[in-house]
Amino acid sequence: MESVRYVEVARAESERGELVLRERRDEGAPSVLELRANGVFVMDTLETSTEQALATAALELVEEPRAVVVAGLGLGFTMHEVLRDSRVERCTVVEIEEELVAWMRSGTIPHGPALLADERVTVVVADIAVALAEARPASYDLLLLDVDNGPGYLVHEENAALYRAPFLTSARRALRPGGVLVVWSANPAPELEDxxxxxxxxxxxxxxDVLLQDRDEQYWLYLGRLAAAD
Known part of the structure; x- marks a missing residue:
């Protein structure tokens, strides 16, 4: 019988609780890095197709996504996919957990230093709601909200506010004419659509539609778009 072992790589505490980075070792398979918040699985390095799909689908919606905001660093895969698009001149990643950013910069997350070395990247350690409230109006072409897996799967209960009108108004104000907000959700979210x-x-x-480890899954993109300038 194959055995699975978990080795803790790093741990941090913040006012939001506990953040743990650990390595999952399956006998006969490459090791996998896994991120958990307050004991809840967030993401790993084995299945990254949903993060990549979010970025790819969002980038297709904007003719010139020169300035992009990614709300939520995670393990960096959404950011990585954004940076693969040569149209992107500036990618601002907003992440509330300072230690997660430190793990990425230090190489505790091995692929982190190479991703952050891209001169187009700026990482802001802040709550995305605060960051957007302080942003200059009409600064961005695309905003990807990837801090949870939608309003039905919150990493922290406080994140519920990110799917309501006051925060969405800040997002709208930060977008240029023709700009697009894209929110990823694991399930239909009619209240978010409203x-x-x-x-x-x-x-x-x-x-x-996404294929996850040989399983067909359906996720949802919720889009808000500003009219293009005349």
Whole structure:
């Protein structure tokens, strides 16, 4: 019988609770890095297709995504996919957990230093709600909200506010004409769609099919788009 072992790589405490980076070692298979918050699985380095799909699908919605915000660093895979697009001139990543950023910079997350070496990247350690409230109006072409797996799967209960009209209004203000907000959700989220419609005047819910470890899964993209300038 194959055995699975877990080795703790790093641990941090913040006002939001405990953040743990650990290595999962399956006998006969490459080791996998796993991120957990307050004991709840967040993501790992084995299955990254959903993060990549979010970035790819979002980038297709904007003709010139020169300035992009990624809300949520995670293990860096959404950011990595954004940076693969040569149209992107500036990628601002907003991450609330300072230690997670430190792990990425120090190489505790092995692929981190190479990703952060890209001169287009700026990492801001802040709550995304605060960062957008302080951002200059019309600064960005694309905003990807990837701090949870949608409003039904919150990493922290406080994140519920990110799917409501006041925060979405800050997001709208930070976007340039023609800019797009994209929110990833693991399940249909009609209340989020209503909130996006209230703020942007229109909303779109797009189902997105993803293959996860030989399982067909369906996720959702919730879009708010500003009209292009005349």
């Amino acid at each position: 909130a996006v419609r209230e703020v942007f005047g229109d909303a779109e819910a797009r189902p997105y």
